[in-house]
Amino acid sequence: MKRATWLGLALALALALGAVSCERVQYRSTLPPSGQMIIQWNDFFLWGLLGTAWIRPNMMCPQGVHGLDVYHSPANVLITLITLGLYSPTTVEIYCATGDGYGDDYGASAPASAPASAGGAR
Known part of the structure; x- marks a missing residue:
């Protein structure tokens, strides 16, 4: 085969492998946004097969x-392609909320105050 054909096949393969990881996971709560955003990269290896990411958004917000x-992100895909999949990062964006930290999700509400003791005040 000609060299141009090999380069074309290599480019097509790289684009196909990069397109496989074009998914996005989103979560939104009912809390109002504060405008503060935290961006974090998570480290994975071997096309994302190895590695674990622990995200603690409640500590950040x-x-x-x-x-x-x-x-x-496009930068994540580029780094994955350059390293031939040995390093495959993901991007996490955390959007902080305003308020007391409690929302309407799953019926959650602010904690109630402690009940008065049954024996009464002394």
Whole structure:
């Protein structure tokens, strides 16, 4: 085969492998957004087959979490292709909320105050 044909096949393969990881996971709560966004990269290896990412958005946003997006950015895909899949990062965007950290999700509400003791005040 000609060299141009091999280059074309290599480019097609690289684009196909890069397109496989074009998914986006999104979560939104009912808490109002504060405008603060935190961006974090998570490290994975061997085309994302190895590695674990622990995201602790409640520690990053003490007022609560409005939303969370996990995706492969163009930079993530480029790095994955350059390293031939040995290193395959993902991007996480955490959107902080305003308020007391409690929302309407799943019927959650602010914790009630402690009940008075049954024996009465002394």
